Amino acid sequence: MDAEQTAKAARAASAGAALAGTGQKNAALRLMAERLAANRTAVLDANAADLAAAKEAGQPPHLIERLRFGEKKIESRIRCLRKIEALPDPVGQVFRSDRRPNGLEATRVRVPLGVILMIYEARPHVTVNAGAFCLKSGNAAILRGGSEARQCNALLGALWREALRENGLCEDAIQVVSGSHEEVDRLLRQAAYIDLVIPRGGKGLIQAVKDKSAIPVIKHFEGVCHVYVDDGADISTAIRIAIDSKCLMPAVCNAMETLLVAESMADHLPAIVEAFRAHGVAVRGCEATRAAVPGVEPATEDDWRTEYLDMIVSVRVVADAGAAIAHINTYGSHHTESIVTDSESRARRFVREVDSAVVLVNGSTMFCDGESLGMGAEIGISTDKLHARGLMGLEELMSYKHVVWGSGQVMGEWGA
Amino acid sequence: MDAEQTAKAARAASAGAALAGTGQKNAALRLMAERLAANRTAVLDANAADLAAAKEAGQPPHLIERLRFGEKKIESRIRCLRKIEALPDPVGQVFRSDRRPNGLEATRVRVPLGVILMIYEARPHVTVNAGAFCLKSGNAAILRGGSEARQCNALLGALWREALRENGLCEDAIQVVSGSHEEVDRLLRQAAYIDLVIPRGGKGLIQAVKDKSAIPVIKHFEGVCHVYVDDGADISTAIRIAIDSKCLMPAVCNAMETLLVAESMADHLPAIVEAFRAHGVAVRGCEATRAAVPGVEPATEDDWRTEYLDMIVSVRVVADAGAAIAHINTYGSHHTESIVTDSESRARRFVREVDSAVVLVNGSTMFCDGESLGMGAEIGISTDKLHARGLMGLEELMSYKHVVWGSGQVMGEWGA
Numbered sequence: 001m002d003a004e005q006t007a008k009a010a011r012a013a014s015a016g017a018a019l020a021g022t023g024q025k026n027a028a029l030r031l032m033a034e035r036l037a038a039n040r041t042a043v044l045d046a047n048a049a050d051l052a053a054a055k056e057a058g059q060p061p062h063l064i065e066r067l068r069f070g071e072k073k074i075e076s077r078i079r080c081l082r083k084i085e086a087l088p089d090p091v092g093q094v095f096r097s098d099r100r101p102n103g104l105e106a107t108r109v110r111v112p113l114g115v116i117l118m119i120y121e122a123r124p125h126v127t128v129n130a131g132a133f134c135l136k137s138g139n140a141a142i143l144r145g146g147s148e149a150r151q152c153n154a155l156l157g158a159l160w161r162e163a164l165r166e167n168g169l170c171e172d173a174i175q176v177v178s179g180s181h182e183e184v185d186r187l188l189r190q191a192a193y194i195d196l197v198i199p200r201g202g203k204g205l206i207q208a209v210k211d212k213s214a215i216p217v218i219k220h221f222e223g224v225c226h227v228y229v230d231d232g233a234d235i236s237t238a239i240r241i242a243i244d245s246k247c248l249m250p251a252v253c254n255a256m257e258t259l260l261v262a263e264s265m266a267d268h269l270p271a272i273v274e275a276f277r278a279h280g281v282a283v284r285g286c287e288a289t290r291a292a293v294p295g296v297e298p299a300t301e302d303d304w305r306t307e308y309l310d311m312i313v314s315v316r317v318v319a320d321a322g323a324a325i326a327h328i329n330t331y332g333s334h335h336t337e338s339i340v341t342d343s344e345s346r347a348r349r350f351v352r353e354v355d356s357a358v359v360l361v362n363g364s365t366m367f368c369d370g371e372s373l374g375m376g377a378e379i380g381i382s383t384d385k386l387h388a389r390g391l392m393g394l395e396e397l398m399s400y401k402h403v404v405w406g407s408g409q410v411m412g413e414w415g416a
Numbered sequence: 417m418d419a420e421q422t423a424k425a426a427r428a429a430s431a432g433a434a435l436a437g438t439g440q441k442n443a444a445l446r447l448m449a450e451r452l453a454a455n456r457t458a459v460l461d462a463n464a465a466d467l468a469a470a471k472e473a474g475q476p477p478h479l480i481e482r483l484r485f486g487e488k489k490i491e492s493r494i495r496c497l498r499k500i501e502a503l504p505d506p507v508g509q510v511f512r513s514d515r516r517p518n519g520l521e522a523t524r525v526r527v528p529l530g531v532i533l534m535i536y537e538a539r540p541h542v543t544v545n546a547g548a549f550c551l552k553s554g555n556a557a558i559l560r561g562g563s564e565a566r567q568c569n570a571l572l573g574a575l576w577r578e579a580l581r582e583n584g585l586c587e588d589a590i591q592v593v594s595g596s597h598e599e600v601d602r603l604l605r606q607a608a609y610i611d612l613v614i615p616r617g618g619k620g621l622i623q624a625v626k627d628k629s630a631i632p633v634i635k636h637f638e639g640v641c642h643v644y645v646d647d648g649a650d651i652s653t654a655i656r657i658a659i660d661s662k663c664l665m666p667a668v669c670n671a672m673e674t675l676l677v678a679e680s681m682a683d684h685l686p687a688i689v690e691a692f693r694a695h696g697v698a699v700r701g702c703e704a705t706r707a708a709v710p711g712v713e714p715a716t717e718d719d720w721r722t723e724y725l726d727m728i729v730s731v732r733v734v735a736d737a738g739a740a741i742a743h744i745n746t747y748g749s750h751h752t753e754s755i756v757t758d759s760e761s762r763a764r765r766f767v768r769e770v771d772s773a774v775v776l777v778n779g780s781t782m783f784c785d786g787e788s789l790g791m792g793a794e795i796g797i798s799t800d801k802l803h804a805r806g807l808m809g810l811e812e813l814m815s816y817k818h819v820v821w822g823s824g825q826v827m828g829e830w831g832a
Binding site: 106351358360361367408 | 435508514516518520522525529530611612627630632650653656657659660663664763767768769772773774775776777778779780782783784785788789790800801802803805806807815816817818819820821822823824825826827828830
């Protein structure tokens with residue numbers, strides 16, 4: 001890969017991508033789904049080769065796990081392609097319209113951002129996902145997956161090129177690249193051709209991209225997510241939400257890591273800890289939790305800041321909703337939090353004062369999810385505040401234009 | 417000024433600013449308007465001192481002009497403060513709401529970005545304007561005007577502190593700072609405390625801020641704006657729009673710099689040039705324009721890229737709408753363009769294919785203006801695509817939160 005050439009090719013392809021018809025884009029998504037199904041064996045083989053190489057290189061188990069792209073994951077990507085095909089085309093959507101007193105019709109119309117660079121570790125499924133999101137939203141994509149996934153990604157890139165070419169779209173609209181770290185660093189300086197960088201992966205990767213990039217970055221950082229059990233909450237609801245938030249998918253970023261319990265609810269700590277244990281969750285607790293329940297490991301200051309991504313939970317007793325909010329804003333990662341409460345006023349205070357992308361009342365943190373919240377699907381979860389916060393779907397990959405329809409209006413008085 | 421201390425103080429103030437009531441913020445805006453009126457003489461004196469120093473330092477005339485903050489400008493700032501007071505409070509606005517099949521109510525609620533740093537040259541009126549926008553939108557502001565405007569800005573900063581303090585708001589919510597270039601560079605590295613930088617001024621300033629900033633930047637670049645007179649357009653409408661776009665306020669960024677004329681409309685070139693000359697505009701033209709009208713100076717390649725901000729226009733004959741679009745996308749600055757046409761299909765093509773923040777059909781480029789387009793007022797005009805494009809009003813200074821209201825929903829099946 002030559003970074004500048006890749007970026008220029010993407011920029012050139014982006015003009016056509018922006019103007020491509022919905023039918024054309026959907027046909028390419030459909031063909032990609034078909035090719036993925038037809039080439040299942042080749043994809044599995046490429047992934048097996050990547051896995052073998054990674055194991056031989058002594059890569060850590062969690063990386064090996066993320067690298068795995070088996071039958072089930074392929075099926076899930078095919079479903080995802082069909083889902084994105086079915087979503088409305090965001091390009092050209094008029095999302096605001098205001099007739100002005102002078103007769104001007106002031107509208108805002110969604111347009112693609114242009115060229116989007118995704119940098120991610122392992123996870124070949126992102127190569128399918130991100131390509132599909134960028135294609136549907138009329139953006140050109142440069143997809144740079146981890147070098148561990150090189151063979152599988154190269155094959156997926158070839159399938160994308162076919163799907164684009166056979167539908168009359170420019171092959172460079174989705175470029176799957178490998179290339180050295182130096183070439184990636186050079187990509188991050190192509191601000192003249194690339195409009196947005198989305199890094200996904202570990203904290204180190206994201207911070208390195210942010211530090212080196214001359215292009216705007218939307219970060220997808222970790223999730224240290226909380227559930228707070230408020231004074232007077234229904235305890236069976238609270239336990240159900242806590243178990244769902246922790247146990248359903250412990251390895252996702254919106255899984256709960258810390259449960260906060262109002263002091264007045266401390267009598268329920270044994271039941272809470274018992275429920276966690278019954279589901280195989282190891283509990284670490286503050287002093288009050290440990291005093292209330294035998295055998296709970298101590299939680300250190302570090303625990304409050306830790307994204308376990310595992311069947312571990314830390315539990316802390318706090319004075320009240322205000323203390324819970326303070327804990328979350330201090331130790332959390334501004335991702336996803338939930339309050340379980342019967343109090344309307346404390347619910348309103350919690351959603352107002354907690355500084356996180358997604359704040360739920362009486363709901364599981366698992367609902368920080370594109371499909372659950374009506375966005376169809378998501379390409380990621382932004383932990384930034386600018387442009388897009390929280391779930392990023394098709395709309396969040398768009399910019400807009402002010403389009404103003406007139407009939408000869410001018411501002412000044414110019415006589416005849 | 418100590419950069420880190422300033423940034424930390426702004427961050428600390430931002431929490432209170434975000435939660436401040438509408439009445440409290442409006443009272444501070446009202447008091448600022450009153451104090452500005454009451455301290456008119458002191459403001460004029462401070463500005464006179466700045467002007468004298470700038471003249472003595474041999475500053476160029478256009479900078480002296482922008483530095484001037486006379487009676488009329490003070491009046492206009494007082495009106496602006498009252499206008500912003502009257503605008504709806506964007507904090508807490510629910511701008512999307514979707515009841516999901518499982519009963520969850522998924523909403524999006526506007527929240528402030530946090531801390532906004534404005535860096536601008538001269539123009540003391542920005543100190544009033546930007547402070548008011550940030551206050552109303554619940555953000556904390558750090559305002560760093562040009563050192564030429566130091567005395568006037570220091571006085572305006574003191575008035576802001578009074579207006580905040582007397583209404584129970586933290587004084588640090590609007591900090592007007594001076595400080596060396598080195599301190600500004602240090603400010604630009606305070607990404608832990610500052611959420612957004614908005615530079616306003618010359619290309620050099622904006623590029624320097626962009627290059628040095630570790631904080632996201634929304635650029636306010638120049639406007640090389642166009643009007644295109646399409647085949648078959650009503651010529652008197654076209655001339656009226658061209659004159660309004662060029663002559664009403666030639667020094668603003670949305671003033672037209674180049675008029676493009678369809679070949680089939682070349683017979684009207686003498687009338688067009690005559691109209692410009694009658695309004696005191698010097699015309700530079702392409703070969704075809706010069707062949708059609710005697711005495712037109714030649715336009716060079718450079719002219720097509722020049723923001724005159726003056727009573728000068730360049731005129732170019734182009735084959736058709738496609739050639740006009742190509743010229744605009746090649747030479748323009750993606751700011752504001754207008755087509756004068758009777759053709760619905762060519763109007764639709766123009767608004768779709770021109771890659772600019774504001775695209776008008778049969779309207780003057782002067783309407784790239786917050787009030788004209790129903791936004792109340794604007795803090796600036798973004799030439800970026802991310803977060804905010806074109807006019808930036810209160811809403812564009814906001815982020816949002818996903819707030820989800822449930823009644824005990826979980827995603828998994830957990831039995832009794």
